[in-house]
Amino acid sequence: MRNFRQIDRDTSFLLPPSMDEWLPQRHLARFVVDVIDGLDLSAMTRSYRGSGSASYHPALLLGVVVYGYATGVFSSRKLERATYDSVAFRFIAANEHPDHDTIAAFRRRFLPQIEELFVKVLLLAREMGMLKLGTIGLDGTKIHANASRHSALSYEHAGKIEMQLKAEVAELTAMAEKADQADLADGLSIPEELARREERLARLAEARAKIEARAKERFEREQADYRAKMAARAAKAKAKGKKPGGKPPAPPVEGPRPTDQINLTDEDSRIMPVAGGAFDQCYNAQAVVTAGSMLVVATDVVQATNDKEQIEPMVGRIAALPQLLGTPDTLLADSGYFSQANVAACHTAGVEPLIAAGRQRHYPAVSGLFAEASPAPENPGHVQAMLHRLQTPEGKKLYAMRKYTPEPVFGIIKSVLGFRQFSLRGLDKVRGEWNLVTMAWNIKRMFALIPAY
Template identity: 60%
Template sequence: MSRFVPVDRDTAYLLPPSVDEWLPDDHLARFVVEVIEQLDLSDLTRQYAGRGSAAHHPAVLLGLLIYGYANGIHSSRKIERATYDSVAFRYVAANTHPDHDTLATFRRRFLKEVEALFVQVLVLAREMKLLKLGHIALDGTKIGASASKHKALSWAHANKIEAQLRREVQALLALAETSDRTALPDGMDVPAEIARREDRLSAITQAKAKIEQRAGERYQGEQQEFEGKQAKRKAQRDAGKKPRGKDPEPPQAGPKDGDQVNLTDEQSRIMPVSGGGFEQSYNAQAGVDTDTMMVITAHVTQACNDKREVVPTLKQIDTLPEALGTVHTLIADKGFFSQANVVACTQAGIEPLLAIKRQSHHEPLMERFASDPDAPQTTDAVVNMVHRLSTQVGKALYKLRKQTVEPVFGIIKRVMGWRQMSMRGLAKAQGEWNLVTMAWNIKRMHVLRAT
């Protein structure tokens, strides 16, 4: 008698197998299907005209994308292949096999609708008693664009290449005029060479126009900031006070030599990344609930730093359904700090805890157990926030930031394997970030329900 489990691949099933028997009851694929079945997909289904061959239902396509992103499979071709190779993907697809073109088209077509579905998932989590808003930790992470930094063209290099191409065009025209008297180099087609350089000159002209437009927008912002500083210093002088430091220098109009545009994805930007160096990237922002580690707000920006990302986050919080509860505190590191951001939080009825300097990893023993300082008698929002950060309660709340939003980014990048956008352009990057964070939230809900 054999002590091994029999292996038989030839005998046919006596009864047709059921997809419901393929997975354990607590499998993530089952939970993804359950969640999507409870979402209102009418904004998606009504966009199908009903002509031609039968289409795959949006619930199936969305489920495949969500389960794929949650498990580190982002390519539509790999998802199509997984509907044949993976039992879990077969379950989500109900044993159908949407091709990669269908999946890719669906993802591009309905990115805007995913934003509303993202909120629906949060509401569902609240109904399942898995989420109740309170404290939000905000941070940003650089996500690679679907473009190489080597395809970026700077203002100085564009001018250099433009001048070189114009010289070459003139030289080719001169060759064309003397071609009846002077033999051309073997293999040279003068009209084709001129046309190729004219095409490159046209592309460079368009790139320079975009750089000039960005420089103009930057100049307007810097000019407004300069005028504000000048007005503030004038008011101090009028009040008999001497302003500190040197007078600010007026901004310079026009592009700088280092200003650049990417020829593949012009809306992405060269950004510094952790570990050193620069990459063509977007800055993905996430506001994470400190109790559940679920992403509550998500947006993508072209700014390298996080200074201007508090206000967009507050606007997103303001649009959330009342059923989710109330956000009491917004926690962020020093990269988000500015007086305007502190005031904006206060005006929105949210207590800001924005670090004003880098926090020490090893707080001295006596400071850790020191009594809270006396509360300041002032209405200054920044002074009151600094006092709050110095209290035991404030310190405990701020410490939650590192154990909520940073692990979420780590899991999304390392476990879910999502480090680069699949599509180009800011709007598509925003839509894909919503899809990624929705996949994270459903994955997180699955864990929370089990515990």
């Protein structure tokens, strides 16, 4: 005779069920609640008027959002559904079920406050002995914008469409003049067709104006660089008493280029190269990660496709952190960040840089692994001293930490948690969402670093 457990879906609980009993004692959801309960959320609570129907407390909504980002649930609709389906989400939401509009509005509304909470979580990690700003790694990754690259419009193509629409408007106007003398096709409304094309013309004019404004800003930057290069060239010629070799730099060309683009869905995003040699509508997300703990201590999102100009602003963000967090001593970065100005910026900030001057081979020759470093140059500049340090065994060992400091964080966020596309649009909102993503990562990482919780 077979012996099975009885299936009974109709008997109700004798006493009200407790979410606390259903959730294991060591669980990320409990840690998220404890961390958020320890944060000062007065900046959020003060923004509520207190009138009308009772609102969900910011601690509850923040817990739902942070746990969602820490476990790979980013959609506000999926977060709402999880408050019904998941024991962990039910525990965080105290068995409440905020709808997706409330969750989405909360996320958009409090992005500036979340940036402040990002730093408070770092202070908590410092108090728990998990964070030490010694060696840090800087890297960037391309994350898809909430827009399709097929919504991008080039300056040249916008001009062609504008000419086509103007011709159609002229044709429709002529048809309107003859409307009393000839029958129109069924379903054709000339006023509606004219209004539709005039609306498209207005949008095209706005898009072209924004492209022209961007081109003007680019020309001013390039003109300043050109003047600086010409001044340096003239000073060099005066010092040597002869004309310097090589071709002089070409002056910048004013005005938009035919290939200059703007995205009609998210105009702040840019077409960027992605893995596999393709191009997509993206943002360039930056992160500074501490070696060992792999906690993110500074973030930014930029529109530049490369990382050459990101050292100075990221070093500034590190310097703006509270003094209680300490100061870093070494910054690791790949060759995309290398330039003489970037090395000087690190030294000015009191950070020793280790930035590769070129791409390293994946399989170097065996003889190079055991080769002794060349003697240190006499009176070296900052760049020469750094390049020599990279050749020493100590420098090689230190720089090797870069590969397992920021890169695994990006890999887990994008491939394990599945955060490959921003949900919000616009540079400011995207920066806020990246702060939310990295804060959720930090809390998840802190939970993993606790021996027993």
